[in-house]
Amino acid sequence: MKVTIEQDKCVASGQCVTAAMEVFDQRDEDGIVVLLNAEPPADQAEDVRQAAAVCPALAIAVEE
Template identity: 85%
Template sequence: MKVTIDQDKCVASGQCVTAALDVFDQRDEDGIVVLLDANPPAHLADDVRQAAAVCPALAIIIEE
């Protein structure tokens, strides 16, 4: 799994961080998503998929 984010689309809702804390974080100054792990381990795959599904801006792209 490869994860990319589009920071320009991000609306800083924080849903991704809630779903996959080990993969996503937010910048302190504006809440925009920060990708911590572009190639997360298999045991986090479901969390990352959930994060992409709940992102209101569709800013998370997953390549399987």
């Protein structure tokens, strides 16, 4: 699994962090998503898929 983000699309809702805090974080100054792990382990895959699904800006892409 490979994860990419588009920070320009991010609306700082924080849903990705709630779904997969091991993979996503938010910048302190504006809340924009930060990718912590572009290739998360298999045990985090479902959380990452959920994060992408709940992102209101569709700023997360997951390549299987």
